[in-house]
Amino acid sequence: RKEVEQDPGPFNVPEGATVAFNCTYSNSASQSFFWYRQDCRKEPKLLMSVYSSGNEDGRFTAQLNRASQYISLLIRDSKLSDSATYLCVVKTSTGNQFYFGTGTSLTVIP
Amino acid sequence: GAVVSQHPSRVICKSGTSVKIECRSLDFQATTMFWYRQFPKQSLMLMATSNEGSKATYEQGVEKDKFLINHASLTLSTLTVTSAHPEDSSFYICSARLQTDEQFFGPGTRLTVL
Numbered sequence: 001r002k003e004v005e006q007d008p009g010p011f012n013v014p015e016g017a018t019v020a021f022n023c024t025y026s027n028s029a030s031q032s033f034f035w036y037r038q039d040c041r042k043e044p045k046l047l048m049s050v051y052s053s054g055n056e057d058g059r060f061t062a063q064l065n066r067a068s069q070y071i072s073l074l075i076r077d078s079k080l081s082d083s084a085t086y087l088c089v090v091k092t093s094t095g096n097q098f099y100f101g102t103g104t105s106l107t108v109i110p
Numbered sequence: 111g112a113v114v115s116q117h118p119s120r121v122i123c124k125s126g127t128s129v130k131i132e133c134r135s136l137d138f139q140a141t142t143m144f145w146y147r148q149f150p151k152q153s154l155m156l157m158a159t160s161n162e163g164s165k166a167t168y169e170q171g172v173e174k175d176k177f178l179i180n181h182a183s184l185t186l187s188t189l190t191v192t193s194a195h196p197e198d199s200s201f202y203i204c205s206a207r208l209q210t211d212e213q214f215f216g217p218g219t220r221l222t223v224l
Contacts, residue, residue: 032211043203043215044154087154091211096142096167098213102153 001026004090006101014109017078021104023088024070031093033064033071037084038103044087047073078108112138114206116216123194124224131189131219133204139184140206144213145177148201160187194223 006023013019025033033050048055050062050071061074071088085103092099113136123129133143143160158179159167166179178190191198199222205213 034212041201041220043218046212046214049210049212089213096144096159096207098144098156098211100154100156 003027003099004088004101006088006104008102008104010105010107012107012109013078015078015080017108018074018076019078019106020072020074021086021088021106022070022072023090023101024068025090025099026069027090027092027099028066028069029093030069030090032091033062034089034091035060035062035071035073036087036089038087039084047086075106078106080108080110083107112136112206112208112212112214114204114214114216116204116219118219119217120220120222122222122224125195126193129191129194129221131191131202131204131221133187133189133206133216135185135206135214138206138208140187140208141184142207143181143187144205144207145179145187145189146203146205148203148218154203157189191221194221196223199223 004025035047036044037047038044048062050064054063059076063072085105087103088101090099115134117132141162145157146154148154157172160179160181162181168174181187201218203218205215207213
């Protein structure tokens with residue numbers, strides 16, 4: 001079983017739609033969680049860290065469900081510029097082991 | 111967020127030559143940097159973890175004698191692809207880790223080996 005699993009999509013949504021991605025992780029001892037976005041042929045950029053209590057940044061909301069071992073990313077009022085691949089990243093509680101999901105592709109359509 | 115630079119951004123070389131890629135954290139010190147490789151339409155693949163002042167830790171299947179990593183200071187890690195071959199052509203990305211576990215990525219180096 002993979003350490004981190006994501007639905008690769010693609011998700012094609014109209015502008016203004018709300019879209020949600022989930023990412024499941026297998027190690028219950030995981031401690032740190034992140035969402036990154038990666039544009040085509042560019043490096044990943046940190047979108048937001050995911051905190052236990054959930055956190056929101058503008059149109060983006062991230063949540064952590066430890067019981068079911070998944071993190072989610074909700075994007076409200078989608079913009080064309082949100083089109084990208086969204087990567088979830090999970091880190092175990094010790095050491096330098098970071099696990100990347102394969103990414104979920106989002107295309108926002110005019 | 112923190113800034114990580116990478117140089118060169120693009121390199122084309124002949125088969126058999128060596129290529130050195132630099133990764134610098136510009137506004138913070140990074141005790142840990144990571145090197146990744148990404149082939150077209152595939153996910154990031156971790157190659158190695160670079161720790162300042164010690165030997166890098168390589169992922170399974172990555173040849174340490176082919177991909178030489180040096181992390182001589184808290185702001186600089188280098189990856190040297192030795193005796194490059196066409197199959198080494200890829201997008202190489204470094205990242206630097208903060209104490210908060212956030213990683214900030216360099217802009218990547220696109221390597222083409224002819």
